[in-house]
Amino acid sequence: MKKHFLNLALWALLPMSLCVTGCSDDDTYPDVDGQSPVAEMTTLHIQTAAGRTFTIEGTLTDADGISTIQLQCEALYLNKTIDLIEIYGEPQTEYELSYNFDMPANEIADSYTVTVTITDIGGRSVTQDVKVTLDGDFENPVFVSGAPDEGSIVPVILREGETPTLDLNFSLSDDRGLDYLNIDIEGLEGFPKRIDLGMQTTGEYTESVSFPAEIQDYAYTVTLADTIGKIVTRTATIRVTDVMDYEKMYLADVATEAELNSDVFGVPMCIDHTGEYEYQAIYYNAEAGTEIYFIPTPGSFAVRYGINSEDNTVLTNDPNLVQPLVLDQANVYYIININIWDLTYEIAGTYSVEEAQDPWGTDMTYGEECFDLWGDGTTFIPFTFGLTSDNPTNVVSFTQDETNPHLFYSEPMELATGEQMHFIIHNYHQSEWWNAVRWCSISNTDLDVFAYYTQSASKNPDYTGPTTGQDVWSEPTVTTGGTYRFYFDSHLGRAKLVRE
Incomplete structure (x- = not known):
C-alpha cells in the first residue's frame, strides 16, 4: 500500500489538466x-x-x-x-x-x-x-428387484438326489444409462462374471445357478454400475442347506417381485415366528380367491413356500411344484400356521371383523365427538388419528374402511426419491400431546410391526395384538419417488405404504 500512496503523491504535483486527460x-x-x-x-x-x-x-x-x-x-x-x-x-x-x-x-x-x-x-x-x-447424472443405479438384502443369507435348499440351484432374476434401472452388472459367487466355477448392459436405462438378467450337492456357504456379491461410474454393491451369503430356521417369514399376497419392491414398506407382511421352523399368520382377507405365498426374503420370490401341486395337504418350496394357498372366504381374518421343517400347514380358523378387537376402549368411536378435549366434560372433538410428523395438529388423517372398521387409509401423498420420513401413528389433538392412541414401529427403520404404545389411554383388556413401551418414531427412506397411499390395520398392528 505504501507504493500506491507514493504514486498518488506524485500525481498530485502534476497540473490538473493532465489528471483530467490521463x-x-x-x-x-x-x-x-x-x-x-x-x-x-x-x-x-x-x-x-x-x-x-x-x-x-x-x-x-x-x-x-x-x-x-x-x-x-x-x-x-x-x-x-x-x-x-x-x-x-x-x-x-x-x-x-x-x-x-x-x-x-x-x-x-x-x-x-x-x-x-x-x-x-x-x-x-x-x-x-x-x-x-443438462446431462448430469446424480442418481445411483438401482436394483429394482433380484438383489439380496445387504448382509442377508440367501438359502439354497439341498434335497437328496437333486442338484441345488438358485434362480437369479435381476431387474435394473438408471436415470441415464446402465453400464454393467457384475456377479461374484466366491468359490463357484464360472464366477465372477460381468454382464454388459448396453447403456440402456433399464435392464434384465436371469440365470439358474447350480451348486455342488453339499452344505456350504458362499460369499455373494453383486455390483451394478452406470455409464459415469456410479456403483452400487450388495453383499450376502448364499447358504446351501437342507432347512433354515428363518428369523422372519413374510406373507406375500402379490404376484411379482416388482410388486414386492415397489412399496416404501409393508409388502410383504411380516408374520409371527412362533417356534423353531414354525410361523403363524393372521391375515385379513378382503376378497375371496386371494392367493398367498410365504417367503423368507421380503424382496424376492427366489424361495417361497406354498401348496404342493402333487399333494395339496402339505407345503413345498420346490419351484417346480409350489402353488399358492388360496383363501376363499372374504371379509374375515384367517389364522394360518406353517412348519417349514416338516412342510405342514394348517388353517387354524377364521374370525369376523366384529370379533376382532382394537386397542382403545369402548368409550371412543372413530370419527365421533367422544374425545373430551379438556377432560372436564365441556368440550368434545372427534376421535381421529393418522400419520403425525412433528406435533399433534400436523396429522395426515385416515379414512375408516366401510367394510372393516379396523382398516384405515390415507389420501394419496407425493413422496420424493431419497426422502426420509419421520412419523408415528397418533390421534389428532388441537392444542397439545395427548396419547389417546399411539402406535410405534419396532425401530425407526424396522417397520414390520406397529405395536400399540402401552402408555396410551383406554387400553382394551380384550385386545391381544402387539404392544410396546418404546416410544419409537418411524424413519423409512423413499427409494423411488411417486404417489403413495398409507394403509393401516389397527387390530393387527400392520401397515404398508404402497404406490397408487
Whole structure:
C-alpha cells in the first residue's frame, strides 16, 4: 500500500489538466508486468440438470491485480459482474472464483455457454467459455428387484438326489444409462462374471445357478454400475442347506417381485415366528380367491413356500411344484400356521371383523365427538388419528374402511426419491400431546410391526395384538419417488405404504 500512496503523491504535483486527460485505474494501480490475467478453471464442461444448482469455479491470478469478473449467458438471463475493488477496497492478485447458479426447473435445451471474463486494473482481460449441459447424472443405479438384502443369507435348499440351484432374476434401472452388472459367487466355477448392459436405462438378467450337492456357504456379491461410474454393491451369503430356521417369514399376497419392491414398506407382511421352523399368520382377507405365498426374503420370490401341486395337504418350496394357498372366504381374518421343517400347514380358523378387537376402549368411536378435549366434560372433538410428523395438529388423517372398521387409509401423498420420513401413528389433538392412541414401529427403520404404545389411554383388556413401551418414531427412506397411499390395520398392528 505504501507504493500506491507514493504514486498518488506524485500525481498530485502534476497540473490538473493532465489528471483530467490521463487518470485511470492503471494510473491509480500501476502495472507490475503488464500481462493479461490467467484463469485456471476447475472445469470447462459442467454437467447438471434442470432444477439443480451448478458452480463455476476457478483460480484467477494477475500480478497487476484483478478488478472485475463478469459471468454472462443470455439464454439463462445471467449477467453478473463481481467488482473486486468494490468488495475488497483494492484489486486482487489472486481470487478463488466460486459462483453458484440455480438452473431453472423448466429448462429443456441441451447446452448453454457461460462466458467468464476476467479484467485487470490495466483493462486487459481474458475470457473463458464454460459449457453447461443438462446431462448430469446424480442418481445411483438401482436394483429394482433380484438383489439380496445387504448382509442377508440367501438359502439354497439341498434335497437328496437333486442338484441345488438358485434362480437369479435381476431387474435394473438408471436415470441415464446402465453400464454393467457384475456377479461374484466366491468359490463357484464360472464366477465372477460381468454382464454388459448396453447403456440402456433399464435392464434384465436371469440365470439358474447350480451348486455342488453339499452344505456350504458362499460369499455373494453383486455390483451394478452406470455409464459415469456410479456403483452400487450388495453383499450376502448364499447358504446351501437342507432347512433354515428363518428369523422372519413374510406373507406375500402379490404376484411379482416388482410388486414386492415397489412399496416404501409393508409388502410383504411380516408374520409371527412362533417356534423353531414354525410361523403363524393372521391375515385379513378382503376378497375371496386371494392367493398367498410365504417367503423368507421380503424382496424376492427366489424361495417361497406354498401348496404342493402333487399333494395339496402339505407345503413345498420346490419351484417346480409350489402353488399358492388360496383363501376363499372374504371379509374375515384367517389364522394360518406353517412348519417349514416338516412342510405342514394348517388353517387354524377364521374370525369376523366384529370379533376382532382394537386397542382403545369402548368409550371412543372413530370419527365421533367422544374425545373430551379438556377432560372436564365441556368440550368434545372427534376421535381421529393418522400419520403425525412433528406435533399433534400436523396429522395426515385416515379414512375408516366401510367394510372393516379396523382398516384405515390415507389420501394419496407425493413422496420424493431419497426422502426420509419421520412419523408415528397418533390421534389428532388441537392444542397439545395427548396419547389417546399411539402406535410405534419396532425401530425407526424396522417397520414390520406397529405395536400399540402401552402408555396410551383406554387400553382394551380384550385386545391381544402387539404392544410396546418404546416410544419409537418411524424413519423409512423413499427409494423411488411417486404417489403413495398409507394403509393401516389397527387390530393387527400392520401397515404398508404402497404406490397408487
